[in-house]
Amino acid sequence: RVQSVCLRLIVEREMEIEAFRAREYWSVTATLANARGAEFTARMVNLGGKKLDKFDLATQQAAEIAVQALTSRDLFVQSVEAKPAQRHPTAPFMTSTLQQEASRKFGMGAKQTMAAAQRLYEAGHITYMRTDGIDMAPEAVAQARDEIARRFGKDYVPASPRIYKNKAKNAQEAHECIRPTDMAADPDSLRLAESDQRKLYDLIWKRTIACQMEAARLERTTAEIGSKDGQVGLRATGQVVLFDGFLKVYEEGRDDEDGDEGRLPQLSQGEATGKKAIVPEQHFTQPPPRYTEATLVKRMEELGIGRPSTYASIVTTIQERGYVRKDKNRLIPEDKGRLVTIFLVNYFRKYLEYDFTADLEEQLDDVSAGSRNYKEVLSGFWRDFHAAIEETTELRITDVLEKIDEVLAPHLYPPREDGGDPRLCPTCGKGRLNLKTARSGGAFIGCNNYPECRYTRPLSGDEGDAELSGDGKLLGHDQGDPIFLRAGRFGPYVQRGEVSAEVPKPPRASLPKGWAPDAMDLDKAVSLLSLPRPIGPHPEDGALVEAGIGRFGPYVKHNATYANLPEVDEVFTIGMNRAVEVLAAKLARGPGRGATAQPLKVLGDHPDGGSVQVMPGRYGPYVKWDKVNATLPKDVAPDAVTLEQALELIAAKAATKGKGKAAKSPAKAPAKPKATPKAKPKAKTSGG
Known part of the structure; x- marks a missing residue:
């Protein structure tokens, strides 16, 4: 839901972004100087005695006329106004605001943020991290105020404690805010080894301390400048911090950074200003920005959708299920996500309305409070939902496809550069392209002149994607080798060179999760094909530390220790300090309950049956066969050990344990055929 x-x-x-059309406009700024030569910048706000609106200077010609009007006139300071202002600290963190701020300041995803917060909570450093509450326990408030006075002085402590209440209508304030359990424990004193935990604790500690500090006092100055005839006018603004207050510790991040305003030089009414430079500047309106995890959580909070404590799992799930991908911290819908949404909006619209979801949250709150019967809520929901399902069963698939095809047309069939019909089949030149479904599931674009014309392509409007199913798309050359982007059984991949008698298996690398084929270029492909990436020798033992991408995602490796990385991009940028931190944290946590180690190398079969493998261990690599584990000597690298060496180690280990398993195996060879029909338990039956 x-x-x-x-x-x-x-x-x-x-x-909205795809439908957006940019609009041109111009602005004029001037670098001016007061009587003492101090320079400042002012923006033109009046022309011809009228206030300039955003699109009044719509062309370069209009901007040049405005520049000429300024250039030909003497300018004077008409008024100077200074106003005092205050900035108050923000409330302490709850789950959603912690996720938003970690995303803005560190680029951390919601899942990554909650994982680090979970470990801080388990270590006893912070209070419970899944909360909608922003109130703070009285003893914690008192401790914070004492800490502020001790560190910064009494001027930074307000006369009375600050009290915060959550204004979100769907908040369930069962827990207090997210705060340090000990206000005196600053980030430096904890010495946290893991980078994510260290950054997040620093954020939580500073925000908590700042929320009980004095407000910052500012002075905002506005100077109006113009000509005596009133035909042109400019405005200069500046801001000065008189007392930093809570800003000494913490300043909240912003999704869209505003221009910093500095101090204006001293200006007096009637004072003439010199013109140092007058510059016209072209602008274009920008489409609405794609959501980041932070701005999406903020929007959900505004609409009353979901629970602040569950936002992380919601945002993570739609990415893991392939409906959305994240690119440069922005969320972009996949074609699968578009299809699902258009279908639901057109045939189950009521259940995708924002107010319906918010209203249902309130009903569930009433059930939780005991003021509403849960059976009545479920019955009312199911009655209407069941009727909607019954209606869709009568729909023909062709009708549904036509509707989705119509709504998604701007995305599926983008305008052609030559101005031709984007739906005209590029192969036969007669048929029209439309949305079709495959027998195996999924959807694609095909020609309606089938079977005479068999043209097909993926849903994405990029014609280049159709190349992937054949010889692939040539991205370029590296060291004389062609680098291709291709589509395989298990998804898109990149390949160096072609299959030949000399190179039957050219190097290949699958695209990591979240990497879109249409965003691939030569540099990215070469980076993928160069994995695993050597980082350098470990400072403790000199063994090589590497970063790569495996079946379980991005990782760093040292000897037999593998540690997961939160983001794929970190594989290409991680340095030794960060790698050592991640590896140390992995060793400190241990392998985890129920975790099954993956073999480093499979050497072959034992004479008595069963696989002989090289395994990673807590105290170093070892060889394993059946129930016998033999440690590898320190001078033998896991990658270099042979089957013969492993059999000797296993025999020696078995002899020391008195099992005699390996030593007696030749004598038991005649009995081996009895175990042949039962291939799987063969190793067990030979042990008696």
């Missing part, structure tokens, strides 16, 4: 509405937000934002 909530995931569908969340996905709708992302899809509709993408449709």
